[in-house]
Every structure is written in structure tokens, then in C-alpha cells.
Amino acid sequence: MPRKRHCASDCVGGAAKLVEPPLEYKQKLARVTQVRKELKSHIQSLPDLSLLPNVTGGLAPLPSAGDLFSTD
Helix, strand or coil: CCCCCCCHHHCCCHHHHHHCCCHHHHHHHHHHHHHHHHHHHHHHHCCCHHHCCCCCCCCCCCCCHHHHCCCC
């Protein structure tokens, strides 16, 4: 019966893989971090809509679909 491997040092290069993440992972993590910073900057530059004046305060409501298509 073959011996079961219980530690990473039994695998070829297993210990190194557990300690250092692959280069592809590091590149993806760097890209995600960059996109998060860009998104945060973009969100902070958006205007605060609650501070804008009310432009619809004096307008009458739109007619209903029934009012638009009635045959009266």
C-alpha cells in the first residue's frame, strides 16, 4: 500500500508553493487593487445629489397610460 503524504515537504516544491503565491495571483491582486483605487476615486468625485436644487418641484405629474389611450 502506498504511503500517504501528510506534509507539504513530501511534495515536489510543495513547501515553496505554500509560502509564496504564484506570479499570476500577484498580478491579479495588483490589478484588483488598482481598480479598487480607481473606483474609490471615481465615487468620491461624483456630485452629492442631495445638495442639488429640486428641479421637479413645480411640475405636474405625468398622465397615466389610461389617460393617454382613452377614447373619450
